[in-house]
Each structure stands twice: as structure tokens, then as C-alpha cells.
Amino acid sequence: MRTAERSPSIGNLARAAIAASAFGVASCSAGDVRSSDHLASVVSAAESAIASPPVDDDALKKVVYEDPPAPPWAPTDRAFHYPLPEDFGIRADSGGDGHFLAPRSHGKHNGIDFLAAVGTPVFAACDGKAKSDVRGGYGNVVQLVCKLPKELGGDEGLHASFFYAHLSRQDVPKKKWTQVKAGTTLGAVGKTGNAKGPRVTSHLHLEVIIRGSEKEALEERHAGVVPKANAAADRFFEILADTCLEPAKLEAKDHKLRRERRADPYVLLMCASKPKPDLTRPEDRHLAVAQVKWSSHYQARGFDVDRGPQ
Ligand SMILES: [Zn+2]
Secondary structure, three states: OHHHHHOOOHHHHHHHHHHHHHHOOOOOOHHHOOOHHHHHHHHHHHHHHHHOOOOOHHHHHHHOOOOOOOOOOOOOOOOEOOOOOOEOOEEEEOOEEOOOOOEEOOEEOOOEEEEOOOOOEEEOOOOEEEEEEEEHHHEEEEEEEEEOOHHHHHHHOOEEEEEEEEEEEEOOOEOOOEEEOOOOEEEEEOOOHHHOOOOOOOEEEEEEEEEOOHHHHHHOOOOOOOOOOOHHHHHHHHHHHHHHHHHHOOEEOOOOOEEOOEEOHHHHHHHHEOOOOOEOOOOOHHHHOOEEOHHHOEEOOOOOOOOOOO
8 A cells, every 4th residue: 555655554543643742843632643744744843853952042152162261361470569559440531542552633542541530550560670750752751771581581681671651650760760669659640741631530551671781771762663673572571471371371462562662551450560559430420431341352261351360
């Protein structure tokens, strides 16, 4: 009986219907198991379901492989001091974005604008030499030169030259190098230089340049291009990748971590600083609206970028 051979038995159809129901492609109750036409359509649905199981977007999302969690990471040599007593993150307002390499009318932003109230003390990031100056766009500025800890500067004795700009007050002598310790108060946040305008929320502009020796770092002017001055930064970023960026899986989301001999100050601090103050929302409404969190621009798997390594 060829007809009978082509038609699946009622028992098989019922089993197929149950299978189809389990796949969610057809549903039937006991009362539906009546006609072989109905059951044949269910079998057909079951067969195609077996051939290509239904796509469940939620289930797919669950099996997307995420990067394995990195072990908690913190610098082994916490030689640096966070430059402010509180952390309000990065400044961004109608006057400009304060993240590293943010676009600017003159090119790119060479430092980070740490959002802070006028009068907030600023601290030396490291043991070294500091002096005050007054210069155009920077306004009242303090330059700080330190030897990098071995974790960042290797055996070569690489040096960092920091610029703390737009200060209201300078606590180290003008144009005369003075020895300071990490954490020494260098001055206070202000709105001098090109931070004067009403559209610019008060902040500490911090900029850092990597040089090969103390002499070079003391002579550093933080201006323009110094030909052939990039070798020290090349070496610094090699060491930084091994000791911090790779183990912490720390990276910027939307910008590079260097511009020629300049380094991203946030990364330098996270890789060498004692635990920073918790990121908080300023009580001052004027400051609060200009706040951008670190996590808007950075990510790490070894620590929370808004809290810093603990
Ligand atoms: Zn700035």
C-alpha cells in the first residue's frame, strides 16, 4: 500500500507533534490530534525546526563569549601621589572637552582638565624639583620634574616633566627649582591663562612629557615639537605596556595614550599612583554639569577606571 507508506502513522505524527511543540514551532493539545492533515503540517514544521532550530536572540546573547576577567591589578610601586584631594573626573563644557587629545582650535588638547573648584590645592605627583612661572595660555603654571619609578622608567632613568596650569596660587618659588616631595602642595586651582572665560569651568590642566634625563626634563618647555625627542616616550610606553597596560588591560576608548613625547596623565597616574580619591559628584551645580566620568574615556579589566586600582 503505497499510500499508507507515504503517510506517517498516527503514532509517529503524535510524537512529531510533541517534538514540534517542544521546539515552540507548533502547539497542539490532545484534542487537536485528530486529522492526519493537521498532524502532517505539524510534522513538516517539526522537520524544518530540526533542520534549522529557531533563532532565539536572547539565548544567542548569552553565549557570546566575553573576555575572561583579568585578575585585580594595582601598581606594585605606588610612588606617585594623586594631584588633587578630591576626584571630580574630567571637565567638559561649552568651552571645550577636557580629555586627552580632545580636538581644539589649535589642534589637540595636550593634557587632561581635572574638574575642580577654584582654590582646591594641587599636589606634587612625585618626588622631584618644581618651579613657578607665568606663561600665555597656561597662566600661572608650576612645572614639576621627577625621575620615574623603575616600574615606569626602567633602568634608563627616564624622567617626567609635569605642567600644572591655570593656577590661582603658586606655592613654589618663581623660576627657581625647589626640591619637593610627592604630595607637597604646589599651589591651587584657578582660572588663569586661557581658562579665564565664563564658558570654561574651573579645572587643573595637567600635562606630562617623558624625557630621557633630568637635564632634558628640566629644559622642557611643553611647547611645539622637539625633533628627535620621542625616543624616551617610545621606551616609556614599551615599559608601561608590560608593567601596567597589559596586566590591567587598561586602554582609552577613543584616543591614543600619547602624542609624540606627551603621555596621557590619567594612565600615568593609574599606573603609579597611590589609591586616588573616590570619583564623586561635585555639590556645586556649576561644576556638576561639567563632569565627565573616567569610564567615558577609559576601560580596564584589572580595576574599575572610575575608582582607580585599589
Ligand atoms: Zn586643558
